[in-house]
Amino acid sequence: MSESKTMMEKISESTRSLTTGVDTRDVEHWVTIYIMGRGYSVPADLTIMTAMEFAGYKLIRSCGCRQGFCGACATIFRREGQYKLESALACQTRVEDGMCLVQIPFSPAEAAYYDIAAESYDYSVFSKHYPEVARCVSCNTCTKACPQDLEVMDYIQSAIKGDFESLAEQSFDCIQCGLCALRCPAEIVQYNVGHLGRRMFGRYGSPEPEHLKTRLAEMERGEFSSVLDALVGASTEKLKELYAARVRESDE
Amino acid sequence: MSEVKYIGGYPEHMRQSIEIVNRSRARRKDAVPAAMSAEQREETLQVHPDYAPGGKRELKIGPNKGDPVPVPVADLLESYPLIDETEIDLSVADHEVDVMIIGGGLAGTAAALLAQDQGVEREKILLINKLRHGDCNSIMAEGGTQAADRPIDPPDRHFLDTIGGGHYANKPEVVRALVEDAPLVMHWLEELGVVFDKRDNGDYVENWGGGTSARRMHSCRDYTGLEEFRVLRDEFRARRIPSIEHSPAIELTTDESGRVTGAVLYNLETGAYQVVSAKATVLATGGFGRLHIRGFPTTNHYGATADGLVLAYRAGAKLRDADTVQYHPTGAAYPVQIVGFLLTEKLRSAGAQPINKDGEAFVFPLEPRDVEASAIIRECYVRENGITTPSGLRGVWLDTPLIDAIHGEGYIDRAFPAMKRMYARFDIDITVDPVLIFPTLHYQNGGVETDPDGATNIEGLWVAGEVSGGIHGKNRLMGNSTLGTMVFGRRAGAAAAAYVKSADAGERTFRHVEQFVELLKGAGVDSSRRAPMLLPEYRGKASLARMIDVW
Amino acid sequence: MTSEQTSTTRAAPDTGSPKRTRLPYYPGCTLKTTGKGLEDSALAVAETLGVELVELPRWNCCGVVTSLTDDDLMRHIAPIRNMVRVQEVSDAGLVDDKRVVTLCSMCFNALKWSNARIVGDAEDLKSLNDFMYLEEDYRGDAEVVHFLEILKELDPEAIAEQVKTPLGELNVAPYYGCTLLRPKSIGIDDPEDPTIQQELLEIMGATVIDNPYKTVCCGSYQTVQDKYAVAELTHGILSHARAAGAEAVTTFCPLCAFNLDNRQREVLEKHPDFEPMPVFYFTQLMAVAFGLNPKCCRFDLNHTDPRPLLRGKGLMKEGA
Numbered sequence A: 001m002s003e004s005k006t007m008m009e010k011i012s013e014s015t016r017s018l019t020t021g022v023d024t025r026d027v028e029h030w031v032t033i034y035i036m037g038r039g040y041s042v043p044a045d046l047t048i049m050t051a052m053e054f055a056g057y058k059l060i061r062s063c064g065c066r067q068g069f070c071g072a073c074a075t076i077f078r079r080e081g082q083y084k085l086e087s088a089l090a091c092q093t094r095v096e097d098g099m100c101l102v103q104i105p106f107s108p109a110e111a112a113y114y115d116i117a118a119e120s121y122d123y124s125v126f127s128k129h130y131p132e133v134a135r136c137v138s139c140n141t142c143t144k145a146c147p148q149d150l151e152v153m154d155y156i157q158s159a160i161k162g163d164f165e166s167l168a169e170q171s172f173d174c175i176q177c178g179l180c181a182l183r184c185p186a187e188i189v190q191y192n193v194g195h196l197g198r199r200m201f202g203r204y205g206s207p208e209p210e211h212l213k214t215r216l217a218e219m220e221r222g223e224f225s226s227v228l229d230a231l232v233g234a235s236t237e238k239l240k241e242l243y244a245a246r247v248r249e250s251d252e
Numbered sequence B: 001m002s003e004v005k006y007i008g009g010y011p012e013h014m015r016q017s018i019e020i021v022n023r024s025r026a027r028r029k030d031a032v033p034a035a036m037s038a039e040q041r042e043e044t045l046q047v048h049p050d051y052a053p054g055g056k057r058e059l060k061i062g063p064n065k066g067d068p069v070p071v072p073v074a075d076l077l078e079s080y081p082l083i084d085e086t087e088i089d090l091s092v093a094d095h096e097v098d099v100m101i102i103g104g105g106l107a108g109t110a111a112a113l114l115a116q117d118q119g120v121e122r123e124k125i126l127l128i129n130k131l132r133h134g135d136c137n138s139i140m141a142e143g144g145t146q147a148a149d150r151p152i153d154p155p156d157r158h159f160l161d162t163i164g165g166g167h168y169a170n171k172p173e174v175v176r177a178l179v180e181d182a183p184l185v186m187h188w189l190e191e192l193g194v195v196f197d198k199r200d201n202g203d204y205v206e207n208w209g210g211g212t213s214a215r216r217m218h219s220c221r222d223y224t225g226l227e228e229f230r231v232l233r234d235e236f237r238a239r240r241i242p243s244i245e246h247s248p249a250i251e252l253t254t255d256e257s258g259r260v261t262g263a264v265l266y267n268l269e270t271g272a273y274q275v276v277s278a279k280a281t282v283l284a285t286g287g288f289g290r291l292h293i294r295g296f297p298t299t300n301h302y303g304a305t306a307d308g309l310v311l312a313y314r315a316g317a318k319l320r321d322a323d324t325v326q327y328h329p330t331g332a333a334y335p336v337q338i339v340g341f342l343l344t345e346k347l348r349s350a351g352a353q354p355i356n357k358d359g360e361a362f363v364f365p366l367e368p369r370d371v372e373a374s375a376i377i378r379e380c381y382v383r384e385n386g387i388t389t390p391s392g393l394r395g396v397w398l399d400t401p402l403i404d405a406i407h408g409e410g411y412i413d414r415a416f417p418a419m420k421r422m423y424a425r426f427d428i429d430i431t432v433d434p435v436l437i438f439p440t441l442h443y444q445n446g447g448v449e450t451d452p453d454g455a456t457n458i459e460g461l462w463v464a465g466e467v468s469g470g471i472h473g474k475n476r477l478m479g480n481s482t483l484g485t486m487v488f489g490r491r492a493g494a495a496a497a498a499y500v501k502s503a504d505a506g507e508r509t510f511r512h513v514e515q516f517v518e519l520l521k522g523a524g525v526d527s528s529r530r531a532p533m534l535l536p537e538y539r540g541k542a543s544l545a546r547m548i549d550v551w
Numbered sequence C: 001m002t003s004e005q006t007s008t009t010r011a012a013p014d015t016g017s018p019k020r021t022r023l024p025y026y027p028g029c030t031l032k033t034t035g036k037g038l039e040d041s042a043l044a045v046a047e048t049l050g051v052e053l054v055e056l057p058r059w060n061c062c063g064v065v066t067s068l069t070d071d072d073l074m075r076h077i078a079p080i081r082n083m084v085r086v087q088e089v090s091d092a093g094l095v096d097d098k099r100v101v102t103l104c105s106m107c108f109n110a111l112k113w114s115n116a117r118i119v120g121d122a123e124d125l126k127s128l129n130d131f132m133y134l135e136e137d138y139r140g141d142a143e144v145v146h147f148l149e150i151l152k153e154l155d156p157e158a159i160a161e162q163v164k165t166p167l168g169e170l171n172v173a174p175y176y177g178c179t180l181l182r183p184k185s186i187g188i189d190d191p192e193d194p195t196i197q198q199e200l201l202e203i204m205g206a207t208v209i210d211n212p213y214k215t216v217c218c219g220s221y222q223t224v225q226d227k228y229a230v231a232e233l234t235h236g237i238l239s240h241a242r243a244a245g246a247e248a249v250t251t252f253c254p255l256c257a258f259n260l261d262n263r264q265r266e267v268l269e270k271h272p273d274f275e276p277m278p279v280f281y282f283t284q285l286m287a288v289a290f291g292l293n294p295k296c297c298r299f300d301l302n303h304t305d306p307r308p309l310l311r312g313k314g315l316m317k318e319g320a
């Protein structure tokens, strides 16, 4: 018993820097990064996000899921001696010595005001809500900026062609970080265009399955009411019995 | 400034252990350890963070006085408010609305949409977000959403799976609502344009989930939550429903009778407060992974800090099943940048085995989540067979290359693209080398008790999503959580909309807070303990030590 | 995926050539949307003639009007990126020719003009290649042709052989507009008096009505700014064709087609006595002459329905 207690202590000890902030004593390797131009010495194995926290920033903007899903942590940086302006997700990118960076706290862009049920399922939905897609010069800057490695230019071209299925496929992993839109010389807000197209494809291009409609109709008729009534009223003993007797759907 | 030497993403000493794992793979391929007996499971569970002593304590005050909850949760529930009531002028409301929703995950966003559908004017709805609308657990769900919608899978099957999985502690009438509304939720999402995985004939691709007796898991690649959530948010934005970001609710207000009548918000950037008057309040603040219960890393988003529980408990709301916490057996343990991140259960279903430092399989890969997690902890800390990372964490290997060895080359590329991408960012190729794992804090099983419409024991207060308790009993099944957020978000939004038709804006006071503070004092609680937490503290110790406040 | 040309598939003609020529094909955005009638009919016609048009993978917008500016290298990225695609399919052996076929005269113009300009300036070519560093360098040896040029290369006999329904009584005025002909350096025919459509129409047995308005500008993008100004041009072009005896006009450009066809609505507003006139994509008429399934013509997308005219001339079955 006392053994497991010390074990829990050991675990929290080992994760201390992750759960409570890094203690300098634990650090062996250091790099220097420049946060908005000011240099900080930070542990070499941190992400841009945790390095900023180490340096003393309490993140309010540019930090959400911390795991590469929400797109809050868009960051642009230059490596020492490089002309290229790179972009990354702060929560997914390890710091490098000499990196000079700034986070993008917000990217202004208005999403379309529309009622999906009232839109027509063809390319005109894009020219109606985002006519600027026609301005794309195919420079591919958006693709270079995308931290999810999506072919952003290609999905914008799919929108121009009215090819909803390709657009949905190509833009699916977009986390709406905003980096592409900030770099686009044609001022296109790619992620909004992509989202409009995906929703249109979801509703019109990939319709509701028949088996779902059937189930909804059964529900409407109240077909399962009595069996559910019985389950809600059942004793724990009875439920255990029924649970044990369930037959697993065959694996085909 | 020396550099760490990495070979294929791993430092040298870990690489040595990997070589052993790679060598034993062929031998292990067909020799999977047997599943545990009931006694073995019982014994293994002794090291589970929920069972290991010292993790919980009984609440001293409030509606759940005497109930055990994890210590960090108890500490927050038994805390003094962040604000000094005398500094806040409640008489002037900055926003006067009918329905206020606190927390914009799947649950809160669904509630806002349904409130409008049910007749509340757009400008009379207000969604409050701690950070951005979208920094939430919902956006991170990978695996899927359950809904019984095929002939072979009637809703009663879903009911039994759920209640058995929850160890019969679930609230039956709430589970009923969950399974009955599931097809409706799917229909709703279809109409809103969610792109679900479908077969060529148009049927859903439906998969197994732990503890289900039928294929019932609907997915959108391994970005299910992202797709569901962004569609709801886009709809919310397209309808121009008002919302406020970066301004968490830090206290509720109540009237004479104890009814919830609004909230105080705190602008994280300017430090200014705002007062909201609301006829009805829907609390949808999500879970508490960022409390790092028992020191565990977590899969949860930055703001998962139990604020909703704290606010509601102070206002007198009753909790249930708040003692159990779900730890996912396979969180990432290396590299340090991704520690705690979820590695889906599907990896083990596909054949990946947990392996110790000597290249041996030590546990049946598909034990229930709590047992599997315990076996991994035991291997690392009792049997000392774990691998220690440069940052001092211990873990065991999850032998991902075995998946391709079983199913043929290219299988991982097709089935786990997101995971492959994540590791590739750190130069690790999961088709060639195993990944290091350790259990991670995943889900808050219990929370504020509700009826099937999300109503609580407090007038004017509805609750939906991970902050609620009763749906999952003592243990949640995968896929029931995203479902629950939408079922009860919708129901709570609609119920609140119905309520405000005949309700007036109530008086705003801090009476409940004052009463709670009296209880805290009576129980001798240290007055430096403050809540809600809002955000965890990750700043470096050295810089914190030198911080001064000059304004 | 939804292209209807599959339903019009016929056996390739036995023209003696054992292997079909595979040419890279650039469709352009309009042909995937409003200009479906041009694409589907042209693909069906090409197939009938044993020409295989292989759609470029990952093609992007041609760059369109923007190529008319010459001080802005950025504007040439789009067309040149398409030329990289041509080079790719050619290098990969997926096509037999380095000449990419265009159907839309606007795309033809944008691509060819840009290609000529950039290939002719090594420095600019290098700048663009540097900018597009994720792509393979464009070597500058791909070319842009228009489908009409491919048709002209074919043996007239072979085309004539495919004519199942000679256009006989149909009086057609070919319309060229600007982009197939100008500037002279890239045009496919004499900019003052082009005849390339006439020659082909004659093979199909049509009565060709020549008139000087065939090269008058349709108003192009002015149609967005001032539709009535464009309607006046349309009125002029079509009235002159009518006066010369034409019952219909042909074009290869979706924008010309839009201005000549859809703007007849505005023409009627201003000139109530105007008699509407069908506007054909050239390949629609070819498909009719070849007796292909009329579905590939997508006449449903034409503004002024040409079917009554075709039926009246016995060129289309009742009900089709």
Ligand SMILES: Cc1cc2nc3c(=O)[nH]c(=O)nc-3n(C[C@H](O)[C@H](O)[C@H](O)COP(=O)(O)OP(=O)(O)OC[C@H]3O[C@@H](n4cnc5c(N)ncnc54)[C@H](O)[C@@H]3O)c2cc1C
Residues within 6 Å of the ligand: B102, B103, B104, B105, B106, B107, B108, B128, B129, B130, B131, B132, B134, B135, B136, B137, B138, B139, B140, B141, B142, B143, B144, B145, B146, B224, B225, B247, B248, B249, B250, B284, B285, B286, B287, B299, B300, B301, B303, B304, B305, B307, B308, B342, B442, B443, B464, B465, B466, B467, B478, B479, B480, B481, B482, B483, B485, B532
């Ligand atoms: C990595 C991961 C994978 C998962 N996979 C699955 C899965 O496959 N299937 C499944 O069903 N479930 C899964 N879950 C669980 C599921 O995603 C969540 O339980 C569920 O989405 C919670 O939704 P919610 O709306 O209740 O809370 P959240 O989505 O967390 O939203 C709560 C919101 O409230 C805000 N908030 C908190 N406090 C305040 C405050 N004081 N004021 C204002 N706003 C506040 C938060 O910032 C947040 O935006 C997963 C969870 C995680 C973390």
Ligand code: SF4
Residues within 6 Å of the ligand: A135, A136, A137, A138, A139, A140, A141, A142, A143, A152, A153, A156, A183, A184, A185, A186, A187, A188, A190
């Ligand atoms: S950055 Fe803008 S202009 Fe350039 S390719 Fe992308 S969408 Fe087109």
Ligand code: SF4
Residues within 6 Å of the ligand: A071, A145, A146, A147, A148, A149, A150, A152, A173, A174, A175, A176, A177, A178, A179, A180, A181, A190, A191
């Ligand atoms: S497409 Fe744009 S918004 Fe989406 S992830 Fe890529 S860069 Fe970010």
Ligand code: FES
Residues within 6 Å of the ligand: A062, A063, A064, A065, A066, A067, A068, A069, A070, A071, A072, A073, A089, A090, A091, A092
């Ligand atoms: S914080 Fe969400 S993607 Fe980085």
